[in-house]
Amino acid sequence: MKRTWRWPLAGFVVGGLVGATLLTVNIVGAFVGDPAGVVGPAVDSGFNGEILHTPPLLVPRGQPVELAYEVVCEPTAERPGAACSPKGSVHVRGVGEQGFANVPLAADSRGRLSATIGGRYTLGAGFDYYVDIEDGRGSSQSLPAAGHDVSQHVWIVADETNVDLKEHVFGRTRAPGEIVARAEWGSGDRHLGLTSGDEQARIGPSAFDVAPDGSVVVLDQVNQRLAVYPRGGAQRNVPIPFDGGEGDLAVGGGGTIYVLDDGGAATPIPVVRSFDGDGRPIAGTPIAEPVADMIRVGPNGPVVHSYPSELWFPTGIAKPPLSPADQTELARPGRAVEGGLEVVVHASPGQARFALVRGAQVVNSWLLMSSTSLGEVQLAEPYGDGLLVVFRLWTESQAEFRVLRLTSGGLADSFSVDRAEWAESASLSRFRLHGDTLYQLRSDPSGVEVAAFEIGGTK
Amino acid sequence: MRNRAKLFGFLPGLVGGLMLALLVFGTPAGAYHTDFQSQCNNSFFNYGPITRSESRNYAYSAAAEGYQWGGGCWNNDNVDQSPGDPPGDPYTRGEGPDCSGLTFKAWYERAETPDPWFRYHYLMQNVHGPYTAADFKYGVGAPNTTVAKADTVFADAFASTYHIGMIYWAHTGYNEDRIIEAKCEACGSGTWPRTYRGNPDYSGARRLYWA
Numbered sequence: 001m002k003r004t005w006r007w008p009l010a011g012f013v014v015g016g017l018v019g020a021t022l023l024t025v026n027i028v029g030a031f032v033g034d035p036a037g038v039v040g041p042a043v044d045s046g047f048n049g050e051i052l053h054t055p056p057l058l059v060p061r062g063q064p065v066e067l068a069y070e071v072v073c074e075p076t077a078e079r080p081g082a083a084c085s086p087k088g089s090v091h092v093r094g095v096g097e098q099g100f101a102n103v104p105l106a107a108d109s110r111g112r113l114s115a116t117i118g119g120r121y122t123l124g125a126g127f128d129y130y131v132d133i134e135d136g137r138g139s140s141q142s143l144p145a146a147g148h149d150v151s152q153h154v155w156i157v158a159d160e161t162n163v164d165l166k167e168h169v170f171g172r173t174r175a176p177g178e179i180v181a182r183a184e185w186g187s188g189d190r191h192l193g194l195t196s197g198d199e200q201a202r203i204g205p206s207a208f209d210v211a212p213d214g215s216v217v218v219l220d221q222v223n224q225r226l227a228v229y230p231r232g233g234a235q236r237n238v239p240i241p242f243d244g245g246e247g248d249l250a251v252g253g254g255g256t257i258y259v260l261d262d263g264g265a266a267t268p269i270p271v272v273r274s275f276d277g278d279g280r281p282i283a284g285t286p287i288a289e290p291v292a293d294m295i296r297v298g299p300n301g302p303v304v305h306s307y308p309s310e311l312w313f314p315t316g317i318a319k320p321p322l323s324p325a326d327q328t329e330l331a332r333p334g335r336a337v338e339g340g341l342e343v344v345v346h347a348s349p350g351q352a353r354f355a356l357v358r359g360a361q362v363v364n365s366w367l368l369m370s371s372t373s374l375g376e377v378q379l380a381e382p383y384g385d386g387l388l389v390v391f392r393l394w395t396e397s398q399a400e401f402r403v404l405r406l407t408s409g410g411l412a413d414s415f416s417v418d419r420a421e422w423a424e425s426a427s428l429s430r431f432r433l434h435g436d437t438l439y440q441l442r443s444d445p446s447g448v449e450v451a452a453f454e455i456g457g458t459k
Numbered sequence: 460m461r462n463r464a465k466l467f468g469f470l471p472g473l474v475g476g477l478m479l480a481l482l483v484f485g486t487p488a489g490a491y492h493t494d495f496q497s498q499c500n501n502s503f504f505n506y507g508p509i510t511r512s513e514s515r516n517y518a519y520s521a522a523a524e525g526y527q528w529g530g531g532c533w534n535n536d537n538v539d540q541s542p543g544d545p546p547g548d549p550y551t552r553g554e555g556p557d558c559s560g561l562t563f564k565a566w567y568e569r570a571e572t573p574d575p576w577f578r579y580h581y582l583m584q585n586v587h588g589p590y591t592a593a594d595f596k597y598g599v600g601a602p603n604t605t606v607a608k609a610d611t612v613f614a615d616a617f618a619s620t621y622h623i624g625m626i627y628w629a630h631t632g633y634n635e636d637r638i639i640e641a642k643c644e645a646c647g648s649g650t651w652p653r654t655y656r657g658n659p660d661y662s663g664a665r666r667l668y669w670a
Contacts, residue, residue, distance in 0.1 A: 049516075049519065050519070050650075052627075052628040052637075054628075054630060054631055054632055055632060057632060070512075070613070070628070072515055072516060072519050072627075073516050073519075074516065074519050074520055074535070075516055075517060075520050075535070075582075078502075078581050078582060078583075079579075080506055080509060080513065080517075080567075080579045081513065082510075082512075082513065083513070083516045110510060110511070110512060111510075111512050195643055195644075195645070196621070197528070197621075198528075198591070198592075198621060199528060199529070199557040199558050199559055199560075199591065199592055199621070199622070200526070200528065200557065200558060200621070200622060200641075200642065200643045200644075201558075201621070201622045201640075201642050201643055201646075202621060202622070203643060203646075243645075244645060244646060245642055245643045245644075245645040245646025245647070246646065246651075262646070262651065264642075264645050264646045264647050264649075265525050265526060265539040265542045265543075265555075265644065265645060265646060265647030266539070266542050266543075266645075266647075268522070268523035268537060268647070268649065291637070291649075291650060291651060291652070293633075293635070293651070293652045305633075307631075307637065307650075307652065310631065310632050345632060345633055346632050347632070347633060347634035348630055348634060349609065349630070349634070352634070373609060373657070374634060375634060375654060375656065375657030376633055376634045376635045376654045376657065377633045377634060391634075392654065392657045393657075394656070394657035394658075394659070396607060396608060396609075396659070396662075397659050398659060399657050399658060399659055419658075421658065427635050427651075427652050427653050427654045428633060428635070428652075428654075
């Protein structure tokens with residue numbers, strides 16, 4: 001080799017090694033160096049499918065209740081036909097009892113499994129239950145997954161306040177008192193991201209919340225960042241890791257920002273990541289169940305509502321946060337709020353029940369009825385001695401949100417709000433209550449805004 | 460003087476080596492498309508009417524398998540083999556269906572729009588079918604019809620002009636519906652609670668002739 005090539009060749013080799021090292025450190029660091037770079041664990045219970053069930057949660061005294069289940073069985077081969085033949089039992093225990101009674105599930109002609117629970121269980125103080133289902137392919141599963149250790153619960157409602165909304169009149173909406181944040185669509189510094197196209201959903205910012213200092217924090221997941229709007233200030237953007245297409249967000253009393261990432265294509269397990277007020281990552285943990293739709297902050301930290309159990313799983317405020325196993329042990333059917341209370345919600349197209357409970361005792365409950373179809377319950381938060389609730393009312397061609405202030409005496413106040421949902425957000429993330437102000441995430445073809453409505457009344 | 464000459468020789472080599480490493484190991488990772496569809500097939504056979512449960516089981520096989528605009532094949536290993544493809548580009552040839560393609564396959568429909576009967580499409584069959592989300596919304600094709608959203612049950616769908624998702628489990632505790640859908644490139648395909656039922660953009664869509 002000519003001596004003149006020696007040093008350029010040495011430089012070439014060193015440069016190549018440095019480049020390869022930089023890329024390796026960067027790739028590995030993205031997964032293990034960053035506490036917020038957590039990814040979900042592989043889940044393999046041997047049960048290739050899912051048990052589907054909606055817990056009744058709130059049942060009038062003495063009324064029998066049907067516990068219904070359907071089972072989804074993933075095909076294990078490329079052929080049509082029934083993938084499995086599930087059967088099982090539900091296990092029921094009245095409040096104060098030690099052991100669970102075994103009630104076999106009956107199957108109807110299309111494979112739906114059910115058991116009717118009545119008698120002493122709905123005449124007493126409530127009951128716990130869980131189901132064991134065997135799929136006919138040699139695997140079985142419990143729902144909730146922890147079975148008798150962390151079961152589902154039904155509260156018995158003896159005395160509830162009835163609120164009949166009758167037929168809803170559309171078009172009489174209240175205008176917002178103030179717009180506290182606004183941005184056009186895009187990826188620039190003063191924009192919020194939109195993903196859209198043929199044959200796919202039109203998705204804008206997934207969620208928002210209001211920080212203790214009044215700043216509005218928007219989850220701009222399309223641009224992989226948080227957009228922070230200080231009171232009277234300009235938009236400030238904080239990059240965050242975000243893998244999925246949508247998620248949710250909640251800000252704790254200390255200003256910690258909790259982001260629920262639904263995982264999406266990158267990892268099918270939802271993840272909660274926490275950040276300080278400046279967006280610096282604190283910690284992250286996968287959720288115990290494969291689908292989650294809400295994160296809220298309670299007196300003991302963040303809790304996540306997930307499926308198939310529909311329990312609330314705490315993820316912890318500490319670093320490290322709670323593992324999926326710890327979350328499962330501490331899961332609750334109601335959402336913990338201040339004063340040792342829990343908020344419990346069960347809604348259907350014709351009626352919705354809301355309750356504040358303490359342990360097994362129902363402290364206050366409301367039955368909401370409507371001649372117009374009820375949609376999803378967007379918000380149910382303690383307000384004064386009652387609740388502030390926001391839900392959708394809809395027909396085939398119209399929809400609005402209705403805000404109700406429920407007190408122990410009944411309906412104290414209500415108004416309607418334009419749905420303003422040109423772009424999709426996470427399904428239950430359009431409203432937040434902060435003090436006496438209700439905030440709404442709204443969108444139209446020009447952009448996104450967060451609107452404020454003063455609630456008033458005795459808080 | 461000799462050190463300066465060595466340095467002048469070393470530095471261009473260093474820059475060249477660094478550039479080559481970044482080009483070889485870095486750039487292609489970002490631009491690389493997996494061409495998942497090259498493993499797919501065109502296997503199908505006609506079949507008798509199936510139940511709604513069988514349709515839902517089939518759709519569930521697409522969960523966690525990714526989203527591909529205009530696509531139609533997946534391998535049921537619960538991993539998206541082609542995450543991060545640019546949205547709206549059918550030529551990235553990634554894994555997974557799009558929203559209307561998933562509905563077409565899960566509803567066992569035939570490519571011939573006047574034919575209302577059933578056809579089993581292999582999961583790895585790369586077929587999208589003739590219908591867009593808007594077609595399902597308006598009941599285009601002999602197997603399809605519209606239905607009031609209030610009357611929908613599982614394995615029916617909610618369709619807008621831009622998206623469609625099938626009902627996986629109706630009426631959760633907060634009165635959402637769990638929907639099985641191919642949502643977007645970042646979302647992939649899966650089951651999520653949605654509020655399409657009460658959104659006037661969406662209409663009820665139904666496949667006819669279930670067993």
